[in-house]
């Protein structure tokens with residue numbers, strides 16, 4: 001049975017059977033003190049504001065029996081899947097693949113690469129390891145969503161203007177309808193967060209829909 005989410009730029013009808021929650025990159029390296037985000041000079045408390053709303057969405061999605069997927073940005077320890085341009089970007093003293101307080105930065109298996117304890121995936125939930133900003137590039141996400149029969153994505157995680165937005169744009173081009181939970185996404189730069197959310201819903205929802213997580217929770221519960 002179709003349900004409706006109160007959202008911008010207009011309410012979205014959706015079928016819970018074909019709807020999944022995707023939690024983007026809630027990894028220690030981005031969200032915890034001592035990770036990649038801190039080494040880049042960012043204030044991780046700005047991202048941590050998204051944890052509670054993500055937890056509420058996760059709980060509601062699990063209770064409603066929705067599919068849940070998680071993504072992690074990172075690389076094989078060999079770095080063979082890391083574009084040399086990505087590694088070189090920023091001329092960082094300590095960058096991707098280098099050792100930091102939480103192990104090698106954004107390397108699979110290292111502490112910093114892991115999803116934060118507050119949002120641990122269940123064994124039944126797919127975890128997508130992605131080498132890029134978008135969750136579709138270089139991953140099986142499209143295959144997995146099609147196997148599950150998913151056409152609507154409820155999106156939360158970090159960071160809004162980088163991995164969240166890139167994923168939403170990739171999904172939109174592949175025919176998925178994305179609803180971004182405005183308080184369950186975050187950026188190190190509040191102005192970019194605001195602008196990214198505006199861009200998604202601009203021009204009649206050019207990339208998707210935006211709404212507070214409470215409206216999503218009310219619609220799926």
Ligand code: C5J
Nearest residue numbers: 025073158159162163
């Ligand atoms: C970044 C992300 N910002 N998950 N990654 O490099 O947004």
